[in-house]
Amino acid sequence: MRIFSAVFGVILGATQVLAEGASAPLVAVSTSPAISDAARTPLFAPGFRPPARPAMVLRTRWQHMRGHAVWTRAALSALKDHGRPLVDLVPSDIANWCPAYPQKTAAERRAFWVGFMSALAKHESTFQPWAVGGGGKWYGLLQILPATARGYKCNVGSGQALKNGAANLSCAVRIMAHTVPRDGVIHGYRGRRGRGVTADWGPMHSAAKRRDMAGWLRKQTYCTSPRSVRPRARPAGLALAEGGDD
Secondary structure: OHHHHHHHHHHHHHHHHHHHHHHOOOOOOOOOOOOOOOOOOOOOOOOOOOOOOOOOOOOOOOOOOOOHHHHHHHHHHHHHOOOHHHHHOOOOOHHHOOOOHHHOOHHHHHHHHHHHHHHHHHHHHOOOOOOEEOOOOEEOOOOEOHHHHHHOOOOOOOOOHHHOHHHHHHHHHHHHHHHHHHHOOOEEEEOOEEEEHHHOOHHHHOHHHHHHHHHHHOOOHHHOOOOOOOOOOOOHHHHHHHHOOO
8 A cells, every 4th residue: 555655646746847847938058169249249340451462562773762753653543544555455576575464453563664663773774764875866864865755745855854754654655655655665766767665765776785674574473473372292102101091
């Protein structure tokens, strides 16, 4: 009888527990780890600005000279204005000077032309804005003839004015923006007559000087393609060696 009573009490207690569990609300229990408030913050929260990409370094061959920054800014400004036809064009011989030029942005193309003029200035004036050559004929960084400057309607038309580095480069951009699109090349000949830049600048007639200019330009970031970030395939032997004997 005592055993029966004990068993009956156990069954009765279990029944009550089941009844209470049936009436209670179900609570979902997560088995995943808790996520902190910090982890719930969006990757780019309001007001957050991703870090800017590093600016392109515009290297020139005159950057050791006093006043070079003014020259570079003036040349870039001219290329954004009356030099736009030069930037928009892809010369047919561009592979000799700047292989990646066709894929470059307008800013990178302008950088090329500034670099090009700095390379040309090395052979024209050795970067001396006060230089006068040809017995008083040619003036300034890129040795421009005053009559040529006036013919292309540059803002400077006298030898003294062409000794201003910024003005000289602006005039050079105006000349190149006419001759290079006209002829479709940076350097070339039609018969014995120079085409493109060669039409107006003596150093372009020298193969050695062109090689020097082009060799320097092709090394600059504005003339090279970015390196691939794709991982290289490992040699099969190395992969097998790392795999072990499993």
